[in-house]
Amino acid sequence: xxxxxxxxxxxxxxxxxxxxxxxxxxxxxxxxxxxxxxxxxxxxxxxxxxxxxxxxxxxxxxxxxxxxxxxxxxxxxxxxxxxxxxxxxxxxxxxxxxxxxxxxxxxxxxxxxxxxxxxxxxxxxxxxxxx
Ligand SMILES: [Zn+2]
Numbered sequence: 001x002x003x004x005x006x007x008x009x010x011x012x013x014x015x016x017x018x019x020x021x022x023x024x025x026x027x028x029x030x031x032x033x034x035x036x037x038x039x040x041x042x043x044x045x046x047x048x049x050x051x052x053x054x055x056x057x058x059x060x061x062x063x064x065x066x067x068x069x070x071x072x073x074x075x076x077x078x079x080x081x082x083x084x085x086x087x088x089x090x091x092x093x094x095x096x097x098x099x100x101x102x103x104x105x106x107x108x109x110x111x112x113x114x115x116x117x118x119x120x121x122x123x124x125x126x127x128x129x130x131x
Contacts, residue, residue: 002038002039003043004051007047007051010031011048015057021131024056024057024058026058026059026129026130027060029061029129030128031124031125033124034066035066035069035096036069037099037121038097039124041064045064048062065127068082069081069082070118073111073115073116074113074115075116080108080109
């Protein structure tokens with residue numbers, strides 16, 4: 001039910017926003033989901049539509065886009081993306097399921113250091129609102 005909690009959080013900030021601007025209609029809403037955010041898009045989309053409807057927010061078009069995961073090495077400063085790595089599908093899946101798993105499988109492709117941070121690709125962001 002994690003999707004419903006996320007949808008609830010999005011709807012709460014949206015209703016605050018549209019109350020401030022004085023409308024109840026959103027033409028287009030774009031939400032970026034991190035590549036490492038374990039989320040079922042269909043459930044999330046459904047949950048968000050339901051919550052918005054019951055909050056009286058009219059969203060004409062909802063778009064979900066993917067924010068690519070970006071990592072940065074703490075040792076050498078190199079940045080890379082998940083798709084730059086040649087990792088097997090089953091590991092890729094466990095990373096999607098549990099982002100922390102990335103630390104068990106991934107090392108800096110340049111210097112081999114296991115000391116890196118996830119710069120992008122976690123969480124969820126509202127990236128566009130058209131009224
Ligand atoms: Zn490195």
